[in-house]
Amino acid sequence: ETGVTQTPRHLVMGMTNKKSLKCEQHLGHNAMYWYKQSAKKPLELMFVYSLEERVENNSVPSRFSPECPNSSHLFLHLHTLQPEDSALYLCASSQDLASRRDTQYFGPGTRLTVL
């Protein structure tokens, strides 16, 4: 595997379910990101991790819980979601946060549908 991978690619869940999205980067990067893209809206930054430490939480509801066990893996734990949380969730990584000019590399995303 190369680049940034995300699993699952598609997920349908009920409002009472608990599920997790997984992201893995094979680029040796130190920074990882979660983005949300709702229909007809821009990508919204949710969380930023640097060296496994969360450095940004962009006013995201607590029903979204990120976890970064190491610099290669990033999870987004989901519980008691709402239908309006249905969206494409994208993971990205970059070399580090030292320079905002570091290119972010994106995974293909997980298409989430909340019933």
Next chain:
Amino acid sequence: DQQVKQNSPSLSVQEGRISILNCDYTNSMFDYFLWYKKYPAEGPTFLISISSIKDKNEDGRFTVFLNKSAKHLSLHIVPSQPGDSAVYFCAASVGGTSYGKLTFGQGTILTVHP
């Protein structure tokens, strides 16, 4: 309040002609701008960027222009090719400790017809 806007949801261009994608921003603190391209079922991929100290950056068929006074940037693709058909996002970041925080526009769907 949307700080980065792409007001054209779609653009259709003939192969070989120029494609011009536009982006406007409101935050005068933005000092770095990027364009990403996204194919269906794939994540966005970085295309080209420009710092606020420049007004033009060129990479092959792709050129980005920045007009700071108008808070406007544009991406020119010439000549356009069918493989350029994708969604194009502009993004911007603020100087200082921005922690890689990119603010994206909604995207413009470019279709290049053979």
